[in-house]
Amino acid sequence: MMLRWDVLAAILGMALATFLCRAGGYAILRVTRPPPFVQAMLQHLPGAIFVAFLAPALAQEGWPACVAGAAALITQARIGRMALSILVGVAVLWLLRAALGTP
Amino acid sequence: MQQPQPAERPSSFTAAGFRRGARAGLALTIGLMPFGLVVGMAADARGLSLLEALLMCGLVFAGTAQLVALQLWTDPAPILAATLAAFVINLRLAPMGAALAPVLDRVQGIRLWGSLAVLVDNSFALAIAEMRAGRRDAAFLAGASLTMWANWMVMCGVGHVFGAAVRLPPGHPVFFASVAALASILVPLWRGRADLLPWGLAGVLALAAHGLGLGPPWPVLIGALGGAAAGAAMDGRRARA
Known part of the structure; x- marks a missing residue:
């Protein structure tokens, strides 16, 4: 089965961006007490x-x-x-x- | 001096909670099946191999972002554009993790960040309803999310392999399943009269943004933040009164 490097890079970029969104809101809340x-x-x-x-x-x-x-x-x-x-x-x-x- | 005993509180990540979440998630997977099928078909149409399609579904696991990225797919793959699209569209997931803090604060390490890594809209709704019912087992969220993840992988794979043979037209009623899932999710989220103003405003703002021609994620973000702000303002006024 084929796996092209440019496709893999795009997928990893999307995965990283999505994880930052998923975890980011909670991570910010954990370090700062929001108003x-x-x-x-x-x-x-x-x-x-x-x-x-x-x-x-x-x-x-x-x-x-x-x-x-x-x-x-x-x-x-x-x-x-x-x-x-x-x-x-x-x-x-x-x-x-x-x-x-x-x- | 007496040593403080290790906290003897009910476990915050149990197998029973995981099973409860998985069962709740299973009922919703039927709403996600056609959506997964569409994403698999789109990946096939854009020339992604089965391995590439499954890698994307498994690692990204966010339907709208995947569909939008596949719509702007080019050869060679648009690394920056796809990453940016995923970031913007999935920004809505950031406040979801924050809203689940009362549950997530009780776990650490892989249980915390792993649960967040598979968080999706539908499992979020189930977990919020569970939290409001007074149950604080983070495994419920993980169970619901992973059930949906497994379903997502299977349906993307089926869509990729059989998509060309099935050939359902884009407006087919089957694709209404994901919208019907959103409608039924509203029922466990409803808390009473006080929800009327924030919900109504969220709908009106989202419709206005959509009517102005704004694409995803803007109608959702504008509606959700505007409605929630109205609810918070209402709470503040009630507290002062």
Whole structure:
């Protein structure tokens, strides 16, 4: 199997940059005591990150995707099985697209 | 004088915690499968060998960054551009590690830095929900992350080998799985009414940034930081009142 040096260098560069991101935030927090406002922000960050991920993704796909996303969310709230919620989301989008005749 | 006893607190990195995390992660892998498939297919389309594709998936393990880097791939490989793209897109992971500090502070060495090395969005969400439930076992994060990592390797490999044969169109409903995973993750992260303002603002800001034509990671970073800042300001006002 082929492994080119330039490809390997690009992969290692990406891996190093990504590790710095993953470990960097915690490493900075460990050496400096952040101000209370930043600590409060960290408490609010998890939900905000995922909403900020989701909103543009749904907007880009149009209203059937919003319905499918809502179906996944409601399934999760009611039943609490993530694998099932994901399948319901995909199935609802699939059915809506089929019903609308869009590919 | 009495010697202080070694701290007798419940272990912070247990096999049971690892198994719990792995089980929770397994339920989410179904959302990541199509995404891994796409990345494997993109690597094949750009001429990466199977070994190179698997090395990238194993060492980088960040889907959006890999997809963007593969989109701007050239011959010879764009070392600087790929590194920069990975750095910018994965900046969102930095505050995640910081937010998990109450769990991570209890472990050291390979357990600490190794857990951070495989941290991803979905395992972060599961670990935060676990932490808020009062369980502080860092092995939960490692278990969830490594399950997703194994799934990622398999799906990238499958995408690379069979991608040309499967040929799913880019807008196929199967690829909605990663978005549906994001939607269901919101449920365990929801704490109540007080989340409404930061979450709403995060969504509005992300949509605005997206509408202005900003690509990844900016809508996510702007939305997440803006929403979290609003939440922190709200907490501050409540504390003073």
